Amino acid sequence: MENKSSNTQQVFWVLIGSISAFAFSILSSMLLSRYFNKQDYGTYKQIMYVYSSLTIIFTLGLPRAFSYFLPKIDKGEARDVIDKINWILMALGLIMSLFFFFGAGYIGKLLKNESLILPLKYFSLVPFFMLPSLGLEGIMSTYRQTKFLALYNTLTKVFMLLCVVVPVIYFKGTILSAIIGFTLSSFLCFITSLYFKNRPVKGIRKIKSRYSYKDILAYTLPLMGASLWGVLINSADQFFISRYFGNEIFADFANGSLELPFVGMIIVSTATVLSPVFVKQVHEKGDDAKQEVLKLWRSVLSKTVKIIYPLVIFCFCFADVIMVLLYGEKYHTSGIYFQIKLIVNFFTVITYAPLLFAINGQKFYYNVHMYGAIILIVLEYLVIKLFNSPYLVTATSVLCQIGRIAFMMSYIAKYFKIPLKDLFPYKLVLEIIIPSAIIIFLSKYLFESILQLNLIFTIISSGVVYLIFFGIWTKLRGIDYFSIIQPLLIRIKK
Structure with missing residues (x-):
């Protein structure tokens, strides 16, 4: 196992890539939200919402397979596994692209926004390019080359800035111009990702892996089931606000309804690095790994609490100011959504998924997402009918997320055979x-x-x-x- 110092350095590189990617993303949002009126910007954000939601479904949980299988095999077999997963992702990307093109009309009617239809058709090539580019973080973290992941994340956001925002601003483009630019940037991301995905195994002779397509899908399909429920969870408040309150309020919601980005970066960075570490420990040592894994868990949790909590409190206090500085005075009310969402960051200080998957907790993970999605949708629908408030819809989403986290933590506490309260400092x-x-x-x-x-x-x-x-x-x-x-x-x- 790599030493603790090495883990910290790997997390650092992933975090650097996330920060640079976020910087370019937020710059893009700042510019587009000022250039487009609220209605056009709301439509653009709806397209991104549809794409991100459906991506979770169509990827079948495959991006996570890299960090599960690669730590168990040598590089010769790894090359075969990487190729297999890439081919599946490419086929799924083609299917998703066809769905976007032929289903654009149905999506527009579902969200009660006919102006979505034509941009979605132009957008239809994006999944074919972007799905095969997913999963790079699992490869790079397994082979301790996360500095290249940082480089890739930075490059892809530069592509987006140049292809999407620059034409819109300097050539007075429309939403269609932005979508065409997004498609071009996705092609550049596709080419770049193929290079980086094969870099750790470059020059290694390919060996037929012990893991077949069937084995890969056997692992990922339960994750896909959880992902299907996860789509409903992640998109429920977006769907209800988009459908029942219009695209102008959705624009306010879209800008403000986000957890603190730096929290997500830190959590995702640690998860990216720790996932193959947990898999390797459990695979090689079984139950004997518990104490070592628990020690690592507590160390990571304490460090993230120290970093995240002061940031969350600062941003909660200045939520309205941050929204105005980022998006302009017309998005002042986005601060309310931002404050509501920030509450959940007190509970998302460490990601539970990598450890759950390493100890074969996929079924429990699926059940929590299934029941959680059903409860969330019912509660948010009742909030719409009884109170007709987009703020309460967002608050309901946060409360349900905290509940799901509590259930996940209880499973992990049971694995370690300690009380739930002993997991937290x-x-x-x-x-x-x-x-x-x-x-x-x-x-x-x-x-x-x-x-x-x-x-x-x-x-x-x-x-x-x-x-x-x-x-x-x-x-x-x-x-x-x-x-x-x-x-x-x-x-x-x-």
């Missing part, structure tokens, strides 16, 4: 949340209400004060942040 959580909240709300009140600074100076000044006083607090309480960055400093010295 409660003392550390309280030592971060309480002083963070006090410092940031007092500093906001000082700069916004008393000194009445403008938005930019308020958030910068509050951030500086927050950083100074929270740093002093952590020093007094002995909360160690140096251990998080120490492996990176060692790497730099080398």
Whole structure:
């Protein structure tokens, strides 16, 4: 097994790629939301919503197969497995593209937006190019080459910025121009991903793997079932708000209804690196791996709590300011959706899926998603009928997500044979949340209400004060942040 320092460095590279990708994505959204009116921007976001939802269905859980199978085999067999999964993804991409082209009319009617139909037809080539590009993170994390994953993520977002945003801004393009640009960028992503996917096994003689197409699908199909329910979960509030409140309110919702991006980056980065580590440990040691896995779990959890909680509290306090700075004054109400969504980030401090899959918890994972989806849809429909509030729809989604997380954590606690409460560092959580909240709300009140600074100076000044006083607090309480960055400093010295 790679040492802990190596794991931290691998997470760092994945995180760097995620940050750069997010920077280009948010820049694209900022520019497009200012260039398009709310109705056109809402339509563009609906297309992205349809695509992201259906991608989960059509990929059959295959992107996760790389990090499950590759740690168990040598590179010769790995080359065969990579080719097999890529061919399946390419076939699924073709099917999805045909679905988009011929089903555009039905999708437009379902979302009550006829202006979706033509852009969706133009968009139909995107799945054929993008589905085979998925799963690169599993390959690169298995072979400890996540710096190339960072490079790939950055390149793909540069492609999108150049192909989508630049033509729209400088050539006064329309939604169709943006979609055509998106298709071109997806082709560039496809070519780039094929190169990087084969890089770790380049020059290795291909050997027929012990894992057949049947074995691969046997692993991924249960994940696909969970993914089907996951689509309903992820798209329920988007569907209800899009259908019952119109595309202008959907535009407000789309910009604000997101968990803190940096949280997702950190969680996904750790999951990407730890997934093959968990698989290898459990595969080689069985039950004897429990103590080592639990130690690693607690270490990762403590580090992510230290990083994530101060960020979440800061963004919760300045949610409305952040939305205005990013998207403009007309998206001020997006801050309400942002605040509601941020609540769930207190519970998503570590991803449970990699460990669940490593200990064969796929069936439980499926059941939680199935019952969770049914409960969520029923509750959100009742909220629509009884209260007719898009904010309550979003709040319902958050509460249900917290419930699903609790069930997943209970399964993991059972695996470790410890009480659920012992999975979490409660003392550390309280030592971060309480002083963070006090410092940031007092500093906001000082700069916004008393000194009445403008938005930019308020958030910068509050951030500086927050950083100074929270740093002093952590020093007094002995909360160690140096251990998080120490492996990176060692790497730099080398």
